[in-house]
Amino acid sequence: MYPAEFRYTKTHEWAKVEGDLARVGITNYAQEHLGDIVFVELPEVGRQVKQGEAFGVVESVKAVSDCYAPVSGEVVEVNGVLADKPETLNQDPHGEGWMVVIRMSDPAELGNLMDVAAYEKHCEEEAH
Amino acid sequence: MGMEELKKTPLYGNHLKYGGRIIDFAGWALPVQFRSIIEEHHQVRKAAGLFDVSDMGELDIRGPQALDLLQYALTNDMSTVAVNQVRYSPMCNHRGGVVDDLLVYRLGEDHYFLVINAANIEKDYNWVKELAGRFPGAKVENVSDKVAELALQGPNSEAILSRLTRADLSAIRYYWCAQDVEVAGVRCMVSRTGYTGEDGFEIFCSPEEAPGLWDTLLEEGDELGLWPCGLGCRDTLRFEAAMPLYGQEMDDDTTPLEAGLGKYVKFDKGDFVGREPLLEEKRTGLRKKLVGLEMVGRGIARTGYPVLKDGEKVGYVTTGSYAPTLDKNLALAFVPPQLAEVGTGLQVEIRGRGVGARVVKTPFYRRRDK
Missing domain, CATH: 2.40.30.110 (Aminomethyltransferase beta-barrel domains)
Incomplete structure (x- = not known):
C-alpha cells in the first residue's frame, strides 16, 4: 500500500526523493480520513518552506486540514491539476495526486522522517 | 467525550453492520457517511437514501387547550392545521429569538406531536412546560425516547415504500401524514416531509422495531438504488435546498425574520411569544x-x-x-x-x-x- 521508497511524516505527508528534490503529497491514510476532497490550496512556486511548516490546505466536504512540509527548501513546482480536479488526491494520493516539489535546502532533515514500516505502525496506532 | 459515553439511537447496531463511520453529533453516536458524502448526496438526488434521524426529539401535547398552547408558543398559525396535516414553525423566546424550529403534526382533535431538534430536547421541553403553566388544559409529555425516526428521501422513495405497505402513499400529500400505516409489518406513522429538498417520507415507529424496519427497507430498496446515508450528505442536501439548521442559521439571539422565516410568523393570529419584539423589528428594520x-x-x-x-x-x-x-x-x-x-x-x-x-x-x- 505505502511505497517503500517514500519517507513519511507523523502528520501523514509523504516525500519522494528525486536527487536534491523532494516530491510531496498526502498519504492514503490522510485522504481516507478526510473523505471527498473538494478544494486544494497550494503555495506559489518560489516560496521557501521549513520542515514542519504548513505549505498548503486540503479541504474535504466536512473538514479543513493543513499540510506540513516534510523537508525545508524552495517550492519549485506545484501540481496545477489539483485546482480543477481535487478528487485526484482521493484517487491516487501517492501518484497523480502529488502536491508540490521542494528543492531541499538540508537533505539531512530526511533523517527526521519515518520509513514505511514505522509509518504503517504509526497509522495503526492512530486508528485505535 | 469518548465514543462509549455517547448516546446511541436504536439503529446504532445497524450502522456498524453497514459500515457507517461513526462520529459525535451533539452527543449522539451517528454515522457521518457509509460510502462517501458526495456519492451519497448524488444517490439521494437521483434515487433514494435512508437516514437515521432517531436523535430528533418528540413532544406529545394533548388536551382541550393543546391548540391554545401551540398558538401561544409558536409563531405560525396552528388553527388552520387539519388532522393528519403537518406544519413547520419557529418557536421564539420573549425577545423574539428562536428557541427551536420544529414540525407540528396534528394527530387528533386535541392531540399534537412536535418533532424538535436533538440538541434542543431539554430546552424545548422545559420551555413548552413553562408556557403551559397558562394552559392547564394542555398536557405536555417528552416522548423522545419512545420514538424512532427514519427518513427515506429521494425520487424513488414512494416506489420503495409502496413495496412494503398496502397504504396508498400517493394519497399522502406534501406536509401531510398517515397514522397506523403498516410498513413491513411494523406499525408506523408516515409523513411526506424531509430535509433534503427531494420527495420523501419520514417514518416514525417504536425503538424496538426500528432495526428490523431499517434492514427490510434497505433490502427491498436495493433494486431501486436505496443506500444508507449519513449526516454528511444530510447537511449538504439541506444546505443546497437552503433549509435552515438550528444553531447555524438561527439561534436564541436570531429572530425568524432575520433568518428568512418571516412567512412562518403570523402576526394576525393573536398573541404569541415574541410577537412584540418581532413587530418592533419589522417596523424598524432587520438588524x-x-x-x-x-x-x-x-x-x-x-x-x-x-x-x-x-x-x-x-x-x-x-x-x-x-x-x-x-x-x-x-x-x-x-x-x-x-x-x-x-x-x-x-x-x-x-x-x-x-x-x-x-x-x-x-x-x-x-x-x-x-
Missing part, C-alpha cells in the same frame, strides 16, 4: 439578513468565517460548503439588509484573505417536479 452567497474567487466559506465589504467585516457565514449537485462553492450568511440584494459583491475572509463572493438567490437547488 441582519440571511442571504445566499456564491464564491467568485477560489475558496470554500465555512461556518463562522467573516463576510467583508471593501475589507471591513459586515457579517458572517452560517453554513458554507461545496455543493455537489450544483458543483459550486456556496454559503448562507448574515449580512446587513442593505447588502442583501442579489448581485451584491462581497468577500469572505478565508485564512486571512478576502475571497470574492456575490449574493445569489436561494434556494440554491430546487427539484424539477415541484
